[in-house]
Amino acid sequence: MSTHVELPSYREQAPEVAARFARLQQRPVALEVSGLTKKFETPRGVVTALSDVSFSVHKRELMCVIGPSGCGKSTLVRILAGLETATAGELKVYGEPVSGPGPDRGMVFQGYTLFPWLSVKENVMFGPKMAGKSSFTAEREAREWIDLVGLAKFENSYPHQLSGGMKQRVAIARALANQPRVLFMDEPFGALDAQTRCKMQSYLLDIWKNVDITIVFITHDLDEAVFLSDRILVLDANPGRVAEIVEVPVPRPRSEQQLFDPTFMATRKHIDHMMHPPGQEQKEAPVLRMAVADPDVI
């Protein structure tokens, strides 16, 4: 049936990749999460969305959080952004405990959440203005960030005039304009079509390369996670627990050609197995039965 290609183990790292991880470990810890637990009181009882989640992200690292739908990814990132309070656990940004939302942690939502009454420029100016900067300073900074995401021509457009991909670029610019220390992104490209999504992933890597920012990126898309990440945090469902933190052995800079690199495929396969253990799959997948075996079809 399938042609077996011998894949290397995802743990095997090329020397330059290993060196890079070593350097990464030396950097200060940007975000430290310890013992995070979240329980929801619902009419049908207490739902434990997250159970004892601990991990840390280093400065200028790009970490993806992946897991099946409903495993608590959004809950996790909303707690980190301060939009939700944890039942237990602690969160530190550069060593300082934080609670509640703050401009030190930016957030990009799946649903864009641009302010529809503000133009692109005014949306990006929002954060700096909240920080008390003058309109003129805010505007000048906003222009730089809009340039960075390549939307200079649209700075006076309103969100409803932009495509989904453009909206998300504005949302990224808006979050970055606040110069947060950590940027959280909750399935930011989930609503985009496959092609735009690919482009946006490359954009994001470009931006990340040019800006001093630590990113925690939520996704349920395997390719996206492997393509973007330094490390991937795999979450188990029910309750949400850290299953493993995977170091991605694919060297940087990343490009689309690497999608078929053995290292890429090995990592992808490993995580895939973790999220969909073999054996379980057969039970869940619908079975198509052919009435007559037609050799031409196969």
Next chain:
Amino acid sequence: MARPAILRGWFLIRRDLPHGRRVLLTVVSFLLPLALWCVVSYVPWIWHPDVKIELSAEREGVTTVFTAGDHVSREFFPEFVEAVRQENAAVLAAREAGTPGSGAKRKNQKLLRQLAPLAVEQGWLDYTDGQNDAVLYHVWRDLATGARTSADPKLTPENLDIVRRNWAVMSALSPDFSYKQLPDEPLLKIVPQGMPANPVYLPAPHEVFRAAKRDFTAEVPTGELTMGQRYRQSLHIIIAGFLWACVVGIPLGILCGVFDFFSKLLEPFVDFFRYMPAPTFSTLLVAVLLAGDAPKVALVFIGTVFQMILVVSKTTRLLDPALLEAAQTLGAKPRQMITKVVIPGILPNLYNDLRILLGWAWTWLVIAELIGVKSGLTEFIETQGRFRNFERVFPVIILIGVTGFVTDQILSWLHGLLFPWAGKSGNFSRAVASFVSWPFRMVAAGARERIAASEMSTPEVRRNEAS
């Protein structure tokens, strides 16, 4: 068989019609009721259960008096005509027998005035001047000699003959009016004339139009109000009541929408209060605020403000909470979340809410104007309605309707202008918006350049050397 293109595509389930067809249907939606009204009014064999009297007559021994303009039923009218004819026949019979009656000067003077409605209609006499016997006397003369003819209402040959016979008697005594010189013997009565008509509550378009023209332009006796003044009075009350409701209702509504505290504190009572009909407070309001506009403004206020609080709080709650979360992650403080996110975010919907509430306020206005000392347009409707002058009532009702409709259309058009970002505005309003804002944008651009030139510091965007 293929139908022609013009017939196709009118009835598509949940599909918008093309622009041209939409405009056409909008026009038709107004023309259709108008056409129906015209058909019912002007096609004589459709409905028309009444006869509208054009020339009336008083009958001997009957106290019920019909005057021109009155309606009588179609069944009764021939009876009425026949009765007058018989009276005339009796007068003629007596005259022929050589024993004409006498002592009829008083009645003959009244009889002369039978032609007054005709003279007014023809413009020979002002309608306030129906008892100007000197002029009427000459109207009789001219009609009899043929110097004048009346086209509308046209005298029937029968009546023309009566006019001539009477004039023969009258002219023998005096060429001009003089009570003393009026014939002593009874003259012949003009036989009632009338037109098929609909009941008084459905006047024909031209009657309404004529009444409107007269009422809206008429000089009124001192102490009474012109229609323009009444209109302003009504507008004043509705605007004052509505603005007060906005001043109170919008902030409270927003507070309720934003803070559960205010929502739970205010909304239950407001919800209860709005079920008590505002008009039931009218006597109370008059007792507290006395006569004048104050209780009327208060009634519009009460009728509007409770709905407004609930509607605005609901609209506020409908704002996407993700926008508030986004603002929080961008560093907005609670106060800024209200002023920079909630208020601008709900404005377009709030604006539409106010449009609908303004429509309701008109209903309250009509009730408000009836409490205490009646005033404004409603007082006119009340008075004229009581006299059954419905052709004078309809123009005012239509005026109110047109005012509400036009205001709403203008506000709806302004919506696109004020909130171009809501994405519902057409190209036209966008163009107007950009035209209107042009000077401001130019000034702002100039200021920006000057500041940019003076501000030498560079932005502190933290850029990274490649890692």
